Amino acid sequence: MPDPNPAVLDYLATRRSPGAKTFTGPVPDRGQLMQILTLATRVPDHGKLEPWRLVVLERAAMARLADLAEKRARALNGDAEKIEKGRGQFDRGQLAVVVISSPKDAEKVPVAEQVLSAGALCMNIVHAATAAGWGACWLSGWPSHDAQFRALAFGCADHETVAGIIHIATPGPMAADRPRPDLSRLVSWG
Template sequence: MAEAIKPSAALALLLHRQSCGALAEPAPRDETLRLIMQAALRVPDHQHLRPYKFIIAERDGLDRLGAIMQRAAIATDKPDDVVRRAPGMPRRAPMVIIVVASPKPHDVVPVFDQQLTAGCAVMAMQMAAQALGFGGIWRSGWFMYDRGLHRDLNLSDEEQIVGFLYVGTPQRELPPPPVAVDAERYMVWL
């Protein structure tokens, strides 16, 4: 039997990744935020197209984002409770980073590949935030697909939100991650 290999700090971070929805100030700022963004810029990106953009909402920007979300909820006839909750949704964290796939015309790299790159950026930022002592949660939902919301954020018809990364300081100790799932259940060998 082979000797067990101790996981490195990076592997331990990946194996203990957890979303944290209970977030408060402080959010990452200055050099810490730049490090998180640098992690996003290092994701797999065929042909180095950088097919993404990041819209950062904090402080008053969270209220502006909430107003945009409320307008989208009203415009799409969402139930009254959704319309009422929408303005406060961004305030669940001190910072929301809206990650947008912004595909570039390319003969080799299809739009879907470029959207996957933007999705990888969300994961990289969440992992970097956690490594730096912050918490985060990648939120999605119908807002991601609402074209009116996209227009209010000045996105083009070709651009697509791939996630809302809520970031801040965890307000509670997270329980240990669940016991490892048997990876073999999800593997198929050819």
């Protein structure tokens, strides 16, 4: 017989991601962040490969990455919107955890499962930070998907990608909830 956990069910039923643009200080200190990351790394990880790694961005790194994103956007002949989108999350960010998907060469564990483990880690960081009382927002943006930016910003090797950039800080005002999926359109029974 199941033993439900009403507090967790209520959390999941009401969870929303606050907009990172509304975040303010303070942010978690290193001890608090390590507690969040310790909880978050309890993810599906077939073969105990740890097919991901983490890069913590503090304020000084954010300023450097904002400049790097602008430089890269200009090299790509990006317009003002592309430059702003590239700089934006780093200009406004105070603390973020970059989850790097780093699949290992493992015969018994498909790369797809390793990549999904990195995605699960992103969601767990959001949940753990939120449970600890912080605002957490999972972003990416074009710089995350640009191989040259990833290499310069996060030291990504050719086989590595950015699964997400999780911004963590004091949440600002919560926006109205967004419409949720109509499960009658998306769920089939076989």
